[in-house]
Amino acid sequence: MTVKLDKLQMSDTIKTTVNPSEPAPPQNHDSQEDHEGRRDHDDHDVRTHRYDRDECAGREDFPAPGAFAIRAIDLTAGYGDRPVLHGVSLDLLAGEMLAIVGPNGAGKSTLLKILGGALKPWSGSVELEGRPIGDYDRRAIARRLAMVAQENLVAFRFTVLEIVLMGRAPHLGAFHFETRHDLEIAHAALERFDLIGLARRPIQELSGGERKRVFLARALAQSPHVALLDEPTAFLDLRHVAEIFARFRELRVERGMAVVATLHDLNAAALHADRVLLMKDGVMAGYGTPETVFTAANLRTVYETEVHVGRNPATGAISVLPGSAPPRRR
Amino acid sequence: MSEPAVVHDQAVAKLALADLADAHLTRASMVMTLAALGVLLIVVSTIAMAFGSVHIDLMRAIADRSSPDHAILFGARIPRVLMGAIVGAVLAAVGAALQALVRNPLAEGGILGISGGGAFGAIIALVVFSRIGGSDVAIPLCAFAASLISTLAVYRLAQVDGRLEPFTLLLVGVIFNAFWGAAIMLVNSIVNFFFTHSIIFWLMGSFEAPTYREVAMVTVLGGIGFAILISRARDMNLLTLGDDEAAELGVEVDAVRRTIFIATSVMIGAAVSVSGIISFVGLIVPHIIRTSIGADHRMLIPASILGGAAFTVAADLIARTAIAPSELPVGAITALCGGPFFIYVLRREGRKSLVL
Numbered sequence: 001m002t003v004k005l006d007k008l009q010m011s012d013t014i015k016t017t018v019n020p021s022e023p024a025p026p027q028n029h030d031s032q033e034d035h036e037g038r039r040d041h042d043d044h045d046v047r048t049h050r051y052d053r054d055e056c057a058g059r060e061d062f063p064a065p066g067a068f069a070i071r072a073i074d075l076t077a078g079y080g081d082r083p084v085l086h087g088v089s090l091d092l093l094a095g096e097m098l099a100i101v102g103p104n105g106a107g108k109s110t111l112l113k114i115l116g117g118a119l120k121p122w123s124g125s126v127e128l129e130g131r132p133i134g135d136y137d138r139r140a141i142a143r144r145l146a147m148v149a150q151e152n153l154v155a156f157r158f159t160v161l162e163i164v165l166m167g168r169a170p171h172l173g174a175f176h177f178e179t180r181h182d183l184e185i186a187h188a189a190l191e192r193f194d195l196i197g198l199a200r201r202p203i204q205e206l207s208g209g210e211r212k213r214v215f216l217a218r219a220l221a222q223s224p225h226v227a228l229l230d231e232p233t234a235f236l237d238l239r240h241v242a243e244i245f246a247r248f249r250e251l252r253v254e255r256g257m258a259v260v261a262t263l264h265d266l267n268a269a270a271l272h273a274d275r276v277l278l279m280k281d282g283v284m285a286g287y288g289t290p291e292t293v294f295t296a297a298n299l300r301t302v303y304e305t306e307v308h309v310g311r312n313p314a315t316g317a318i319s320v321l322p323g324s325a326p327p328r329r330r
Numbered sequence: 331m332s333e334p335a336v337v338h339d340q341a342v343a344k345l346a347l348a349d350l351a352d353a354h355l356t357r358a359s360m361v362m363t364l365a366a367l368g369v370l371l372i373v374v375s376t377i378a379m380a381f382g383s384v385h386i387d388l389m390r391a392i393a394d395r396s397s398p399d400h401a402i403l404f405g406a407r408i409p410r411v412l413m414g415a416i417v418g419a420v421l422a423a424v425g426a427a428l429q430a431l432v433r434n435p436l437a438e439g440g441i442l443g444i445s446g447g448g449a450f451g452a453i454i455a456l457v458v459f460s461r462i463g464g465s466d467v468a469i470p471l472c473a474f475a476a477s478l479i480s481t482l483a484v485y486r487l488a489q490v491d492g493r494l495e496p497f498t499l500l501l502v503g504v505i506f507n508a509f510w511g512a513a514i515m516l517v518n519s520i521v522n523f524f525f526t527h528s529i530i531f532w533l534m535g536s537f538e539a540p541t542y543r544e545v546a547m548v549t550v551l552g553g554i555g556f557a558i559l560i561s562r563a564r565d566m567n568l569l570t571l572g573d574d575e576a577a578e579l580g581v582e583v584d585a586v587r588r589t590i591f592i593a594t595s596v597m598i599g600a601a602v603s604v605s606g607i608i609s610f611v612g613l614i615v616p617h618i619i620r621t622s623i624g625a626d627h628r629m630l631i632p633a634s635i636l637g638g639a640a641f642t643v644a645a646d647l648i649a650r651t652a653i654a655p656s657e658l659p660v661g662a663i664t665a666l667c668g669g670p671f672f673i674y675v676l677r678r679e680g681r682k683s684l685v686l
Contacts, residue, residue: 118577139580147578155433155570156625161353166568170580174561177357177628187350200353222579 062255063094063225068130069258070115070145070226075124077114084110085121085282092275094225094256097248099269101262102279103303108262109150111279112228115260116147129225142170146219147228152211157202160214164189167221182221189217192247209240216244220251227251229261233268241265245272270294270318278302290318355626363623367636374640375415378647379407383654406539413540413548413604414646414660415639418611420552420601422638424594425612426619426630427559430566431590432485432499435617435675439598440609442484442499443506444477448602449532450510450517451476456528457521470547474599480506481595535608535661537646544604555597559631562586566627608642608661610668615641617675 063069071091078084084107092098100108113119115126117133126133128144136144146167154163167189168182178186190196193213198206203214212232219227227248233241245268251257263269269276270290278286278293280302286293299307299320306323352359380388384402391399421439428437439445455472459465484506488499511533518529531538565586568576577583601608615638619630642660645667649660 113574116578118574138577138582142578142580145578147575149572149575153572156429156435156620158567158570158625159353161350162355162567162624162626163571165354166571166579169564169568172564174564178354183350199350 061223063129063258065094065256067094067256068092068127069094069096070129070260071127072111072115073125073127075111075114075121075126077110077119077121077124079110083122083282085114087124088277088279088282088284089124090275090277090287092226092258092260094258095252096274097252097259097261097272099261099263099273099276100279101264101266101269101276102285105281106279107282108279109230110282112147112230112260112262116145116228117141118147139170142222144224145226145228146222146224148212148215148219148230148232150230150234152215154203157204159200160195160203160206161186161190161199163203163214164195164217164221167218170222185223186217186221189220192220192250193217194243209236212236213240213244216247224257226258226260229259231262231264233263233265241268248272266294266299266320267312267317270320271312271315294318294320296323355624355629360629363629364632364636367633367640371415371636371640371643374643374647375411378411378414378643379403381647382407382650383657409540409542409545410537410646410650411643412545413537414643416545416548416552417537417601417605417608418615418642418645419635419639420548420555420597421608421611421642422615422634423556423559423631424597425638426616426627426634427562427566427590427594428612429616430569430627431587432488432494433570433572434499435620436500436613436672437503438610438612439477439594440607441507441613441672442481442503443510444481444484444595444598445602445607445609446507446510446514447480448473448477448599449607450513451599452603453514453517453525453529453532457517457525460525466543470551470600470603473603474596477599477602478592478595480510481591485591531659532602532606533661534659535606535664536649536657536659537605538657540604548600548604551600552597555593556631556635558589558593560628562590563627563631566590566631567625570625606659606661608664610664610672611638611642611645613675614664614668614671617671 069092073089075085075088076083088107088111090098100111102108110119114121117126117128117136117138128136128141133141158166164186165178165182168178168186172178172182187196190199193216195210195213195217198210198214203211206214216229216232219229229248232244236244248257248259249272252259261273263273273290275288276286276290276293277284278298285302286298294309296307296309299309308321308323310319310321311317312319376388380386382402386399386402386407388399388403390397391403394400425438428439428442429435431437451472451474452469454476455468456465459468484499484502485494488494488502490498514529514533518526521529565576565581568579568581569583569586571579573583616630616634619633619637623629623633642664645663646660649658649663652658652663
């Protein structure tokens with residue numbers, strides 16, 4: 001697929017409104033070009049616009065179903081002269097979720113940084129929506145891809161709404177104030193993560209779980225096509241974990257968002273992800289559906305401990321339980 | 331979905347949106363705040379022009395060009411108030427910008443040793459160039475260079491494993507501050523007695539007898555600096571989330587950081603070369619604005635410019651009048667207010683960072 005860079009970054013025409021209640025028309029690669037690089041804050045549209053969540057959502061631009069969201073080919077990377085990743089490849093289509101799992105130090109976070117363009121690989125390439133990620137400037141990446149780090153610290157007393165509105169920054173010029181359209185998007189993001197009641201609270205006063213939801217809402221306000229989540233559910237209780245996965249499932253279905261998440265919880269990965277990437281020591285130990293990757297043999301090799309792999313009777317998803325205590329080594 | 335339900339939904343959503351206008355920075359609230367601070371600055375400046383070791387009648391000073399009031403107002407008071415205003419504006423704006431850059435509300439030109447570096451550069455230039463001439467130009471230039479070197483050194487030394495450690499940064503800054511103070515005292519002890527007054531002036535900070543030329547120099551450099559900082563205000567907001575997070579939101583982090591470091595070093599260098607080290611203005615003013623109005627740098631930077639100007643003009647008024655006809659150095663006044671304030675913020679933020 002060839003897409004001209006100038007079109008990618010400069011396109012300024014008013015895009016067609018996609019009604020999310022109808023499936024988006026199937027598009028071949030040529031027409032997909034017209035969907036990329038849209039700026040969705042043109043003033044004309046905002047002035048004449050009446051607030052309607054559905055219509056508002058429709059005015060954000062969604063990737064075509066089946067389009068390539070993000071792809072990595074044979075990545076090798078490291079810090080200094082210490083290699084961390086060896087020959088990692090993955091690909092993800094719009095609306096899919098990929099879970100990256102593996103023991104501590106397997107290179108999961110490094111892989112996420114490379115996918116987000118924050119770290120350059122030694123060799124191999126990353127393609128974002130069919131183009132090498134190096135062809136985009138930082139703001140163009142930020143309009144397509146959002147990342148939520150494991151830790152979310154803020155030094156100053158910004159309100160929750162201000163943090164979420166920061167997600168609009170890549171869509172705004174340096175001197176522009178947020179338009180009504182940006183506020184609507186931030187408002188919808190707050191609503192989706194059940195944060196309306198907290199909107200005017202300083203971020204420091206929130207609990208860890210609330211703060212995590214604020215940063216997920218901030219990522220959503222970026223209107224990304226791809227969301228990279230580093231341990232989005234670490235330290236959260238069961239209910240919040242379930243809610244966060246449910247919200248991202250909605251986003252994947254409604255707007256074709258592709259989600260890449262590093263997870264420690266293999267059961268959550270099996271339940272929610274379309275594909276899983278099992279990593280150990282920077283090498284791919286398995287890549288595919290949870291059924292094919294999460295075998296007792298694979299997991300035993302990777303985690304060096306006995307596991308029991310079965311099915312969750314309620315969901316039918318693969319479930320992984322610790323097996324017998326590991327033999328004491330050496 | 332039935333028609334009335336849709337209308338109702340829209341009404342609810344509209345209400346919720348309008349209701350949240352106080353939860354973020356809007357253009358209207360920004361204009362109101364800046365206008366209020368502008369009025370405050372004008373009032374404080376007017377009072378500062380009227381009062382001093384001698385009371386003058388402002389109306390007569392303007393109406394009667396031959397009156398002594400006129401001479402005092404235009405020869406002494408106006409340049410002094412202008413100098414106080416522009417230096418205070420520079421210090422507060424630089425404080426706010428550095429705090430965003432290092433994600434620490436305790437960062438400030440004086441505390442981080444940047445002003446100390448500038449003062450050392452200025453003193454070296456004074457001693458060297460007073461014999462061979464050209465010290466007017468050399469003093470500010472050496473002050474910029476020394477403050478830039480000081481900034482870069484502090485920043486580099488405060489990095490642990492490539493990450494900026496807030497408390498290491500403060501510690502390194504405090505050490506630099508003490509180091510520059512010692513270096514200045516060393517120079518003081520080996521040079522001619524003739525320089526001692528100037529050296530003490532730079533150490534204490536004062537707006538004694540500024541010339542219009544000096545005012546113009548700081549105004550031009552400060553103005554350019556303000557424009558640069560204001561144009562990076564949104565990036566500063568994003569930088570407070572962390573370097574990686576800011577990059578993921580489209581900020582060219584290294585370029586922005588470099589721009590802000592160079593701009594703030596030049597601004598501090600300009601301020602120090604005419605007024606010496608005036609500490610804590612850059613700490614107190616942004617902190618008060620942040621807690622009372624909001625943390626958004628699009629407003630914090632311009633509000634710090636106006637608030638810093640008003641604060642410093644007021645501090646200088648106290649310095650001039652407290653023990654009139656003698657004068658206190660204004661740097662002593664700001665440090666006397668600032669020391670306890672610094673401890674207060676440190677205690678507060680220190681406790682909070684444990685929770686974070």
